[in-house]
Amino acid sequence: MPLRVTDLASPNHDARPAGVAVDMLILHYTGMQSGRAALERLRDPTAGVSSHYLVEEDGRILRLVPEARRAHHAGISHWRGRSGLNACSIGIEIVNPGHEWGYRPFPALQMAAVAELCLDILARHAIAPWHVLGHSDIAPDRKQDPGELFDWEGLAGCGVGLWPTQRAEPDADPLTLLARIGYRTDLPLPVLVTAFQRHWRQDRVDGVADAGTMARMAAVAELAGG
Numbered sequence: 312m313p314l315r316v317t318d319l320a321s322p323n324h325d326a327r328p329a330g331v332a333v334d335m336l337i338l339h340y341t342g343m344q345s346g347r348a349a350l351e352r353l354r355d356p357t358a359g360v361s362s363h364y365l366v367e368e369d370g371r372i373l374r375l376v377p378e379a380r381r382a383h384h385a386g387i388s389h390w391r392g393r394s395g396l397n398a399c400s401i402g403i404e405i406v407n408p409g410h411e412w413g414y415r416p417f418p419a420l421q422m423a424a425v426a427e428l429c430l431d432i433l434a435r436h437a438i439a440p441w442h443v444l445g446h447s448d449i450a451p452d453r454k455q456d457p458g459e460l461f462d463w464e465g466l467a468g469c470g471v472g473l474w475p476t477q478r479a480e481p482d483a484d485p486l487t488l489l490a491r492i493g494y495r496t497d498l499p500l501p502v503l504v505t506a507f508q509r510h511w512r513q514d515r516v517d518g519v520a521d522a523g524t525m526a527r528m529a530a531v532a533e534l535a536g537g
Contacts, residue, residue, distance in 0.1 A: 314372065314427060314428065314431045315372065316364075316372045316373070316374045316428075317372065317373050317374070318373075318374050319350070319354065319373050319374070319375060320354075320375065320376075321353055321354045321361040321375040321376055321382075322354070322356045323353070323354075323355075323356065323358070323359050323360060323361035323376070323383050324361055324377075324380040324381055324382050324383065325380065325381050326380065327379070327380065327381045327398055327399075328381075328398050331398050331399050332436075332437070333378065333399060333400065333401055333436045333438070334399055334400075334436065334437060334439070334442055335390070335396055335399055335400035335401070335438060335442045335443075335444065336400065336401050336403070336429060336432060336433070336436075336438050336442065336443045336444070337384065337385055337388075337400045337401070337402045337403070337444055337445070337446060337449060338402075338403050338405060338425070338443070338444070338445050338446070338456075338457050338461070339362065339384060339402060339403065339404045339405065339445075339446045339454075339456050339457060340404070340405050340406070340407040340409045340456040340458060340461070341365075341404050341405065341406050341407060341408075341409065342407070342408065342409030342411060342412070342456060343408065343409070343412065344408060344412050345406075346365075346367050346368065346406040349365065349404065349406060350365060353365060353375055354375065359383055360383050360384065361375055361376050361382045361383050361384060361402075362376065362382050362384040362402040362403060362404040363376045363377075363378055363382050363384075363401045363402050363403065364401075364402075364403045364404070365403075365404045365405075366403060366404070366405045366406065366421055366424050366425050366428065367406050367421070368406050368407075368417075368418050368420075368421050369418075369420055369421070370418075370420035370421055370423060370424035371424070372424055372428055378401055378432070378435070381397050381398060382397065382401075382402050383397060384397065384400075384402030384404070384446075385397045385400060385402060385446070385449060386450060386453070387450060387453070388449040388450050389449060389450075389495040390442075390444065390448065390449050390493045390494075390495075391493040396449055401432055403425065403428065403429070405421065405425060405457055405461075406421070407456075407457070407458075409455070409456060409458070410455050410458065414458060414460060415460065416460050417457075417460065417461060417462065422462055422465065422466070425466065426465075426466055426469040426471055429443070429466065429469075429471040429472075430469065430470060430471060433470075433471065440467075440471075440472050440473040440534070440535075441473050441492070441493065441534070441535035441536070443466075443471055443473065444472075444493075444510075445457050445458075445461070445463075445509065445510050447506045447509050447510070448494070448506055448507075448510055451494065451495075451502050451503055451505070451506030452498050452502050455509065458509055459508070459509045459513040459516045460513075463510055463511070463513070473531065473535060474511070475511070475527060475530030475531055475533075475534055477530060478526040478527070478529075478530060479526060479529035479530040479532075479533050480526070480529060481525045481526065481528065481529040482529065485500060485503075485504060485524075485525060485528065486500060486503070488525070488528040488529060488532050489503050489504070489507060489528065491532040491535070492507070492528070492531050492532050492535050493535065494506065494507070500518075500520070501518030501519070502518070504518045504519065504524065505517070505518040507524070507527075507528060507531075508524060511527050511528075512524050512527045
């Protein structure tokens with residue numbers, strides 16, 4: 312059955328650079344007080360921001376920018392030595408007030424829609440599991456989204472992204488492991504560890520590379536081929 316998507320075009324997009332393939336999928340929360348406010352901002356030409364898709368809390372999927380075009384969602388961003396990731400990524404905004412306006416769990420209908428949309432995108436683009444990321448992964452000094460309440464483990468169980476099921480013995484220091492996963496290394500270690508924990512160790516988001524966090528880092532690095 313085809314994915315049900317409603318088109319509500321945003322003017323905030325431009326051409327992708329010639330020869331650059333889509334190989335990343337970046338997930339965000341809207342971080343605004345309502346889905347309506349987020350939609351208005353993502354379609355406001357004076358704001359200049361956008362994403363390819365917006366997923367409402369009731370599971371409705373809105374397409375704002377064609378995948379062939381570059382949406383303005385990632386901003387200053389880095390992963391695995393690359394920067395300016397709008398050029399090579401598809402961005403999904405997920406309605407949630409975020410840490411500023413009353414962060415809350417993502418409803419089951421919404422998560423199901425996110426998983427379905429991601430699988431639909433992955434069927435069209437060669438995106439590795441370690442390139443399915445949160446905004447906080449690619450901009451750890453600026454962003455917290457989609458945050459520690461987002462069900463990354465459940466999403467990976469559907470075939471989207473990366474989630475370790477076994478511990479691994481760390482064979483390097485935290486910064487080296489984080490670099491092998493893909494994080495930039497020119498930021499304070501607690502900032503990077505916090506970003507990692509928001510994605511892969513959500514029960515402890517304190518920026519401390521304790522034994523459990525280190526074991527999880529080693530496992531993710533191993534799965535990511537780092």
